Amino acid sequence: xGERTANVHDGDIGATITGLAAVIHDRRTASPEESxxxxxxxxxxxxxxxxxxxEACEVVMAAKDHDHDHIRYEAGDLVYxxxxxxxxxxxxxxxxxxxxxxxxx
Ligand SMILES: N=c1c2ncn([C@@H]3O[C@H](COP(=O)(O)OP(=O)(O)OP(=O)(O)O)[C@@H](O)[C@H]3O)c2ncn1[C@@H]1O[C@H](COP(=O)(O)O)[C@@H](O)[C@H]1O
Numbered sequence: 001x002g003e004r005t006a007n008v009h010d011g012d013i014g015a016t017i018t019g020l021a022a023v024i025h026d027r028r029t030a031s032p033e034e035s036x037x038x039x040x041x042x043x044x045x046x047x048x049x050x051x052x053x054x055e056a057c058e059v060v061m062a063a064k065d066h067d068h069d070h071i072r073y074e075a076g077d078l079v080y081x082x083x084x085x086x087x088x089x090x091x092x093x094x095x096x097x098x099x100x101x102x103x104x105x
Contacts, residue, residue: 004069017093020080024087040084048088052081 027037062070
């Protein structure tokens, strides 16, 4: 487990997600030896998909413990891995936003 200290954001949250997605996209051409993201993008499909399930379970366990800092930490892991899934399968943030917007009522 890494650092669980809160670094609360007071800026543009969309820019944070867009920036992270752009870094993940750029890692498509990075060396898998040097980049964890590159390994997830080019390695076995199941390794990435299992990681998403594992991170989702960790969010659930942290939530069951009502552990605020741990939930936030594990949610960060889950969102990062989900963004890697979107990149690997060619789904853009614009598509995701369109999907979410279409559900508004
Ligand atoms: N946001 C992340 C990010 N979040 C999580 N991780 C990695 O995801 C893995 C999570 O695995 P685990 O859950 O097993 O590890 P853990 O969280 O330490 O431990 P537990 O939760 O199991 O207790 C760790 O190796 C983390 O380093 C991330 N790796 C990279 N990024 C971003 O991606 C960028 C590019 O990273 P590289 O590909 O490494 O260059 C970085 O600059 C970051 O912005």
